[in-house]
Amino acid sequence: MATFDSENAAHLHRELHSHLPSDPALRVKTLESLAIERGLVAPQTVDAWVEAYSEHIGPKRGAQVVARAWLDADFHARLLEDAAEAIKDLGFQGSATGHLKAVANTDRQHNMVVCTLCSCYPFSILGMSPSWYKSAEYRARAVREPRQVLSEFGVALADDVAVRVWDSTAELRYLVVPQRPAGTQGWSEEALAAIVTRNSMIGTQRDLPLEAS
Amino acid sequence: MFQPDDPLAPPQPVFDEPWQAQALALADSLVNAGHFSAQDWARTLGAALAAAEARGAADTLETYYLAVVDALERLSAQQAGISRQDMDQRRADWEAAYNRTPHGQPVKLEPSA
Numbered sequence: 001m002a003t004f005d006s007e008n009a010a011h012l013h014r015e016l017h018s019h020l021p022s023d024p025a026l027r028v029k030t031l032e033s034l035a036i037e038r039g040l041v042a043p044q045t046v047d048a049w050v051e052a053y054s055e056h057i058g059p060k061r062g063a064q065v066v067a068r069a070w071l072d073a074d075f076h077a078r079l080l081e082d083a084a085e086a087i088k089d090l091g092f093q094g095s096a097t098g099h100l101k102a103v104a105n106t107d108r109q110h111n112m113v114v115c116t117l118c119s120c121y122p123f124s125i126l127g128m129s130p131s132w133y134k135s136a137e138y139r140a141r142a143v144r145e146p147r148q149v150l151s152e153f154g155v156a157l158a159d160d161v162a163v164r165v166w167d168s169t170a171e172l173r174y175l176v177v178p179q180r181p182a183g184t185q186g187w188s189e190e191a192l193a194a195i196v197t198r199n200s201m202i203g204t205q206r207d208l209p210l211e212a213s
Numbered sequence: 214m215f216q217p218d219d220p221l222a223p224p225q226p227v228f229d230e231p232w233q234a235q236a237l238a239l240a241d242s243l244v245n246a247g248h249f250s251a252q253d254w255a256r257t258l259g260a261a262l263a264a265a266e267a268r269g270a271a272d273t274l275e276t277y278y279l280a281v282v283d284a285l286e287r288l289s290a291q292q293a294g295i296s297r298q299d300m301d302q303r304r305a306d307w308e309a310a311y312n313r314t315p316h317g318q319p320v321k322l323e324p325s326a
């Protein structure tokens with residue numbers, strides 16, 4: 001039938017020119033619009049969050065915390081005692097850091113962070129977690145064979161250095177304080193912060209090179 | 214996979230697709246607004262990730278963020294009063310809106326109800 005054919009052709013034409021978003025994009029759009037309509041989240045909240053985390057908040061905040069701890073013994077002590085409270089000195093209080101624990105590397109101990117359950121991460125001071133942190137492989141192997149995983153990151157640990165793996169939860173997230181490299185005496189807080197890498201604060205890097213990365 | 218960042222490589226975008234950022238943003242916003250707890254979010258996301266692994270999904274960011282969307286839908290239905298039926302209806306409304314909007318124009322939702 002001619003009518004059927006032309007309708008069918010029109011349908012196909014629409015399909016071909018359709019710019020429907022992908023399935024997951026539509027699912028998220030659906031939830032977001034319902035959540036806003038029902039007043040569960042404010043209209044600009046999601047966009048503002050995306051902009052902040054895509055462009056502004058990176059591991060720089062964590063690096064500033066580490067640099068401050070290297071320079072200020074009192075701050076260092078307070079950071080290890082109660083990190084969520086101490087980082088308020090730098091204005092970094094935030095919901096995701098409500099329960100934050102700082103763990104310091106020493107000559108005898110290396111700290112490494114994972115979330116075996118999902119991907120809990122102190123993103124308000126470290127930005128978005130790297131993709132490997134979210135991978136099933138890292139989540140499983142970091143606790144099972146941390147030395148092997150570290151060696152794959154290029155970290156060669158001496159036998160007398162113990163590895164402690166901290167498993168993050170929704171209630172408690174971790175920040176590793178790497179050791180201050182030799183040769184940085186007299187450096188400013190800003191210069192020190194520039195050499196602190198994201199991976200060193202997750203514990204998948206141990207020695208910090210003196211050139212800013 | 215476990216390579217430290219190459220300092221000489223150009224900076225990578227944090228998300229592969231905008232919906233990934235939006236999903237995480239929505240989840241975090243709902244937690245911050247108290248509609249679900251951080252513990253429930255972690256538990257539900259953990260279960261969605263375990264389910265993806267159990268059915269042999271590839272260990273990729275795409276799989277991770279699809280689990281985020283699964284967890285978001287589940288918890289929204291369980292704790293934020295957004296039923297699956299509401300989701301289906303709204304999804305159909307969005308598809309209709311995209312299909313009737315000429316290319317290049319803003320897509321506006323006009324719910325059938």
